Each structure stands twice: as C-alpha cells, then as structure tokens.
Amino acid sequence: MGSDREKQQQLNINRFLLQNPLLRSLNPDKPPVREFLQSVRAVKVRRGDSVYAEGDEALCFYLVRHGEVHRFHRESDGSLRLIGIHGRGSVLGEVSFLAGERHGARAKAVLDSQLLRIDLEPWNRLVGREPEALAGLVRILSRRFHRTMDPAEQLEPARLHVLSYPDSPGRGHRLAHVLSEVLVSENHGPVLLLELGRQSGVDSQRDTSSALSAKSKGARAASGSEVSKSNAEDQSNLKDLLQRPVELFEWLRSRSHPGDGGYDHVDATPLMELEDAERDRVARTIPALLGLMRKFYSLVLVHVGPYIDEPDRLLCEIYRSADLIACARDTFTPAGPRWMDYRKSLSSFVPDFFDKLVSITEENSSSYRAKERNPDRSVPLKQNRIRLFLSANGEVGPDSPGMHRLARKLSGTLRGLCLGGGGARAYAHAGILEILERDGLEFDGISGTSMGAVIGAAHAAGISAAEIQKLLRKSLPDSDAILDKGVPTVSFFKGNRLNQVLMDVFGDLQFEDLQIPFYCNSTDLNSGQSLIFESGYISMALRASVSIPGVFPPVQMPPYTLVDGGILNNLPGNVLRERGFSRIAGINVTPLEDDRSSQTTVDFSEGVQGIMEYFSKPPVLSIITRSIAVEGRELLRFRLEDFDFILNPEMAPFDLFDFHRHDEIFEAGRKEASARLPELWKALLRH
Numbered sequence: 001m002g003s004d005r006e007k008q009q010q011l012n013i014n015r016f017l018l019q020n021p022l023l024r025s026l027n028p029d030k031p032p033v034r035e036f037l038q039s040v041r042a043v044k045v046r047r048g049d050s051v052y053a054e055g056d057e058a059l060c061f062y063l064v065r066h067g068e069v070h071r072f073h074r075e076s077d078g079s080l081r082l083i084g085i086h087g088r089g090s091v092l093g094e095v096s097f098l099a100g101e102r103h104g105a106r107a108k109a110v111l112d113s114q115l116l117r118i119d120l121e122p123w124n125r126l127v128g129r130e131p132e133a134l135a136g137l138v139r140i141l142s143r144r145f146h147r148t149m150d151p152a153e154q155l156e157p158a159r160l161h162v163l164s165y166p167d168s169p170g171r172g173h174r175l176a177h178v179l180s181e182v183l184v185s186e187n188h189g190p191v192l193l194l195e196l197g198r199q200s201g202v203d204s205q206r207d208t209s210s211a212l213s214a215k216s217k218g219a220r221a222a223s224g225s226e227v228s229k230s231n232a233e234d235q236s237n238l239k240d241l242l243q244r245p246v247e248l249f250e251w252l253r254s255r256s257h258p259g260d261g262g263y264d265h266v267d268a269t270p271l272m273e274l275e276d277a278e279r280d281r282v283a284r285t286i287p288a289l290l291g292l293m294r295k296f297y298s299l300v301l302v303h304v305g306p307y308i309d310e311p312d313r314l315l316c317e318i319y320r321s322a323d324l325i326a327c328a329r330d331t332f333t334p335a336g337p338r339w340m341d342y343r344k345s346l347s348s349f350v351p352d353f354f355d356k357l358v359s360i361t362e363e364n365s366s367s368y369r370a371k372e373r374n375p376d377r378s379v380p381l382k383q384n385r386i387r388l389f390l391s392a393n394g395e396v397g398p399d400s401p402g403m404h405r406l407a408r409k410l411s412g413t414l415r416g417l418c419l420g421g422g423g424a425r426a427y428a429h430a431g432i433l434e435i436l437e438r439d440g441l442e443f444d445g446i447s448g449t450s451m452g453a454v455i456g457a458a459h460a461a462g463i464s465a466a467e468i469q470k471l472l473r474k475s476l477p478d479s480d481a482i483l484d485k486g487v488p489t490v491s492f493f494k495g496n497r498l499n500q501v502l503m504d505v506f507g508d509l510q511f512e513d514l515q516i517p518f519y520c521n522s523t524d525l526n527s528g529q530s531l532i533f534e535s536g537y538i539s540m541a542l543r544a545s546v547s548i549p550g551v552f553p554p555v556q557m558p559p560y561t562l563v564d565g566g567i568l569n570n571l572p573g574n575v576l577r578e579r580g581f582s583r584i585a586g587i588n589v590t591p592l593e594d595d596r597s598s599q600t601t602v603d604f605s606e607g608v609q610g611i612m613e614y615f616s617k618p619p620v621l622s623i624i625t626r627s628i629a630v631e632g633r634e635l636l637r638f639r640l641e642d643f644d645f646i647l648n649p650e651m652a653p654f655d656l657f658d659f660h661r662h663d664e665i666f667e668a669g670r671k672e673a674s675a676r677l678p679e680l681w682k683a684l685l686r687h
Helices: 002-019 031-039 094-099 120-129 132-145 169-186 216-225 229-239 245-254 276-283 286-296 313-321 337-349 403-411 423-438 450-460 465-475 496-506 538-545 573-577 608-616 619-642 659-684
Strands: 041-045 050-052 060-066 069-074 080-086 106-109 113-119 159-164 191-195 264-267 299-303 324-330 357-363 385-389 415-419 445-448 518-524 530-533 555-557 560-564 583-587 645-647
Touching (some): 002 031, 002 060, 002 113, 031 120, 060 094, 094 132, 094 245, 113 120, 132 245, 132 286, 159 169, 159 286, 159 313, 169 191, 169 299, 169 403, 191 286, 245 286, 276 313, 286 313, 299 403, 313 337, 324 337, 324 403, 357 403, 415 450, 415 573, 423 450, 423 465, 423 583, 423 659, 445 450, 445 573, 450 465, 450 496, 450 518, 450 538, 465 496, 465 659, 496 538, 518 538, 518 573, 538 555, 538 560, 573 619, 583 659, 645 659
Parallel strands (some): 159 299, 191 299, 324 357, 357 385, 415 445, 445 518, 583 645
Antiparallel strands (some): 060 113, 069 106, 518 530, 518 560, 555 560
C-alpha cells in the first residue's frame, strides 16, 4: 500500500511539473524527460522556516506546489524588505541558480508549503539533451517581468525607461548620468544605466546639427571601422551569446562598473556595433534580457545615445518594452527636424508611444520661478512634460530645479499637493508653502479649489511663497478689493473687481505655461457634476472655481454654468490620484466649528465700523458659505483615502472675508506646517 501511495504521489508531481510552463512544451515520453522527472524531490517546509538565506549557494531552484513563500532583501540598515510573493506554480531561486551565484535574498515560508526541488546536475543533463527546457524557464522570467502573470509575483515591479536626446546625444550622455545619480536617491532599490552608445567624454557644449547629420546606420558603420582589438574580442565573445539571454546578461554585467552616484553603469555599445543580421538575432532575446535586468534592479534606464533615427528591430523591442520614453531637447533653438522626426518615427513603430512619452525641456535658470510662457507649448503640460532649469554655466546637475521631479516621475513616486478652498482662510496655504520651501520639500503637481486654487496656480507658475504673500497683500489687502456691490438678483456682488484681480496676477498665462501640472475644479449647475480644468487660460478657470453661489455670479461657459468647485469637492485630492500621483498631501482650511459664521446680529462693540460691516457683508453671506463648507467637510470624510497626509491649520478665529488679517492667517499656516513637518516628510517618503 505504501508503495502504491508513493507511486501515486510521484504521478501527481509529474503531472504538476508537466502542466507547468517550465516543462509544458516537452514530450513526457522522451527518456531525458522521464529521467529528469524522477530526479525532482518534494520538500516540505513548515511555516516560518527558511528555504534559503542570502549567501547560500544556489545549487538548486524550486517550484511551489502548495503553500506560499516570501522573498526578502536585507536593506543597508539591516531591515528586511519584502520583494516577492510566490504561490502555487511559481518558480523560486532560479536567477542565482542560472547565474551560478550565491543567493542575494532570503526566502521564507509563510504557510506550510511543499516545494519541488530541481538540482543542478539533473537540470544540466535535461537542458543538454532538451534545450527547450531552458527556453521554457526564460519565457517564465520574461512573462513575469512584463507583468502578464500574477501581479503579486513582484510587489514593486521593476521599471524600465528609455532616454534620448535627439539633437544632442552628448548632452544626453551627461543627462543620463546625472539622472541616474538622482534616481538612486529617489528610488528605493538599485539603479542600472544601460548606454547603447560609447562616449569619449561628457561634451558640455550643445552639438551642432552638422555634427549630427549622419544617420544611425552610418554612425554604426563609422564606429565599427574604429573598433579596437579588445572591442573586436568583445564582439567575438558576444556573438556566441546572442540567443542565450541569461549568459548574455552575465556578459553585460561583467562589463558593468559603479557610477560615481551609486548606480551601476553598463556600456552596451557592442550590441549596437553588430551586423544587421546579428542584431536581428539578439532582438529576439531582448525581452528576456530586459526581464532579467528588471529582476536584479528596481529601475533600468536605457540611454539610446546617437541611435535616434528610424529604429531597427532591436531598438523597437527596447522601446516596446519600456514603461516610459523620455525625450529631451533644449529650448534655445526651435524644435528642429531631429526632434520632430524622432517622435514621428517612433509613433509609427510603437503604437502607444505618446502614452509613454515624457518630454523634457532644458531651459535657462533665469526662467525658473518666473511667470513665463512655456517655450515648448507644442507639448501639453499635464504630466508628460518636465522642465529642467540649467545652472548659470548652462549645465544640468543633481540639484537643478526639476531634476528630482523627473526622477520621481520615472520612479512612480510623484508628489501632489491639494489646497482646499475657504476664502481668506486659504491665505494659510501661503504660510505653509513658506515652511515647505524652507525645508526643501517640493511637489510635482498641485490641485486646488476656490481660493486654494488661486494660490496653487501661483505656486505652480514658479512664484515663491514669499512672493505669493506679497501679491496677496498688494492685490487682495481686504475684502473691498473683490466685493463690488450689485443688484442682488443673481449674486450680492458683481465680480468685476474679482475678475480684474485675477487678470492682474495671471494675465494671459495658460495651464501649458506653468512650471508643474496644476488642476482646479468647478461645479456645473446644469449637470450637477464637477468639472476639472487642466488647459486653457488660468484666470478664466480660477474665476469659475471661486464663484461662490450667492456671493459672485456664475461663469457661463456654454454648455456649462459654473460655480465654486467646493460645493462638490473642497479638497480634490482624487484629481491628483487619478492622474498618477502616488504621494498626496492636502491642506484643509475649513474649521470644524465656526462661531463667527453663525452670528446674525450687529457687533455693537465695534461701533460704527460694526454697523457698516453688517450691511456691507450681511450675515446671509456667511450663512450661505458656512452651509457649503459644512457639507464639503462631511463629503471630505469619504475622500480621506485620497490622501497620505492632511494639514489642518487653526482657522476658527478667522472669517471667510477676513482678507485684512492676512499676516495673522499666514502665521497660522506657518505654525501648523512647522509643528507637523516631520510627520509630513515621513508620509511622503514611505516605500
């Protein structure tokens, strides 16, 4: 009976193995396959027991038949970070096994598990007689890394991006290395820079069009004629590995060296110097090769160098495998044919090219923190354009404004800031921004409502917090600056002064001209829906967002009739979340309790001033606005999941129309930010 049970167990194991993608393509009747199946051992691992530890020899790899195994990486501080979850059918420990290296991570069973152990010698015999077995393992790796298997297989999917600088590959080389250095600081894991074109040095001068007139194939031919003896030997070794991705990956890794900024750098020029037929051969290996790179690194940046003309099959595979394609240019010359031809060419080979495109513009530092029209307005701002501002010597460095923003874009850790509405209380935003700027905390996009949108737009335009405070004192020193009485049929005030203030501050500035993405909302009375502004004239969008019902007349934008965005959403963090921002902070300036808004009698303690105040801003206005605020506060309870952190400055002492108390409100914002700054940093820097 025992023997029969063991035979049945072995049959069940064999059936499981043959149904797994690893061996599915093999003929089970062939002697090498039958011999291999008999060599596979079932191993029971209790919950909490180790499968292997970092530093252990990788003499085997595993298939999970039952249970669950987690993989952990030990961080520099000694803590363990979860990097993989392996369930039924998952392959475990195969990369170190194939590379002949010791394990770089540890694996532990979190449930009672049964693993099928595949040892080195039986596997090598099988691969030697049935090469399709190795191809099956490579396919598993490729599918996993391209995320077509269970997403839980890799909790933090490795990112792979392409960087090009069509008009100046020399500047692209410099940008690639600076960006890789910054990616190390913004990305929680190792970074690889893979360069496809050899650079003799970092050329700080912009390349001239005549120096770059040769086509990519011509560049390959020219470079091929200058290949040194050592490079010829490299190519000779390389040709034997073109269709063996694991060994090709190891060959590339042998050429790597650490960059000054803590990233790994690989010169992959020999791949590009291959003959066309050989490049076609290696193109078939590219998906698996890039998959292996994703396995070892949390982010891979591929700089295409001078290969920016019509891509061949090898380059097409790289572009199609990329998550994002970052394309850089300077703004000192008009967008030339190389820039335009590059985008046109790639869009015909990569169907989702414009979804992947991140346009990078290098600009003079003089335009930083200044209201200025976007010099490359052919590319919408939104989230697919990053503006880099050069230092005085015309170079880009790790601390160049916009560089960390670009790194966060590529790392998937964009930070968003949401500014709530609240009339004069929104002045607290300017005080909070002052503290955030002083501490070096920057955001990559802003959303706002009503008066919060006004301050948010100014900040997105590059205006510093100190300058915003000056603007508010000058343009909106008190409520009279925007409250011009009219016949109260549609609203108490005409809104003409408000229009003028917005025009004075923002002029003809458009969303596309801003330094970072900005979004504001308004409410359409016709449909009862929220409307999001992200293009067009800033002043017009803000006018719609601040149109408090009963206070200012609605804005007519057929087919919309627009009023204050705070009616439906006074803290629109969801707008940022829906657009890819993963770390979002909010600033709420609506107090939980508001005794001042409920006051309906004349404040005789203020004498004549109290009587004038009563009739110039009758209590009905405060009642209307407080009613809207109370509803908005309740709605906010259902939107808290949109935020990683919310600041709540003390606003109860201030009224909606207390613009004359600007300095006090600025200080209330500073106080809240100073007290909670460490918590805010922690929330935004979470893994």
